Amino acid sequence: MQTVALIDYxxxxxxxxxxxxxxxxxxxxxxxxxxxxxxxxxxxRIVLPGVGAFLACMTALSERPGLIEAMTEAVRAKGRPFLGICVGMQLLATRGLEFGETRGLDWIGGDVRKIESLDPAIKIPHMGWNTLVGASGPDMIAKIGDQPMYFTHSFAFYPDDENDVAAWVDHGGQFPAAVANGNVAGVQFHPEKSQSAGLALLARFLEWRP
Structure with missing residues (x-):
């Protein structure tokens, strides 16, 4: 039976x-x-959850002795499938620009920055159900299709290379909703709060062979 490490930080x-x-x-x-x-x-397999601020989450992760090194060994050296959820996805970035500049894991190059709505009627944070745009990449993301997922966030991860974006979402303008590069993937939404569609995504992650 395979073991899935859900990171507790x-x-x-x-x-x-x-x-x-x-x-x-x-x-x-x-x-x-x-x-x-x-x-x-x-x-x-490894799953990294996360809610709250980039700085707080990265600090908490760094304070667990040897944890980042072990994650890096499993994911980067051994190629184990990885899924980041919400801030767990954002921590993949090179840096977060919330409460100053904080270094991220830098597994997928890019920045995490505040969402800027182009429509004054659209409020930030982005909170509630929304459908994805252009879902592609691994089947666990591509197969979401038009099923709405649950979001709650004010910052988004913008990869340097748009080829690393596996799905977008529109909330006063488009920004990435999912990323994927090799055996590393992340979703800005919360599959654990997205009912049957979210459970289906997690089930597909458990079977993912990148």
Whole structure:
């Protein structure tokens, strides 16, 4: 049975992500909530959740001894499939520009910056259900189609290379809703709050062979 490491670094959506992953796995995968570097380095798949500010999340992740190094070994050296959720996706960036400049994991080049609505009637934060635009890339994202997903955020990840954008969303202007590069993927929305469509995405992640 494959082991899925759900990274525990104090993120607020950890338990809801755990519950959704267990439901999506339906007993076929072992979901391990952990910050143990040895478990993370040996995991078959890794999921990084996240809510709140980029700075707070990156700081919390960095404060777990050996955790980033173990994630890097599993994902970058061993090619294990990785999924970042919300701020967990944003941490893939080179830097976050919230409360100053904070260095990210830099697994996909780009910046996380505040969403700027082109329509004064459209309010930020982007909160609620929205459909994706141009979903492509891995099947777990491409197969979402026109099913709405649940968003709640004020900042978005803008990759340097638009080929790394796997889906867009429109909220007073378009910005990335999902990214993918090799075995690394991330979604700005919350699959754990997106009902059957979100569970289906997580199930596809558990079967993803990048």
């Amino acid at each position: 104090g993120s607020g959506n950890l338990r809801s992500a755990e519950k959704a992953l267990r439901k999506a796995a339906d007993g076929a995968s072992q979901i391990v909530v952990t910050c143990d570097p040895d478990i993370v380095a040996a995991a078959d």
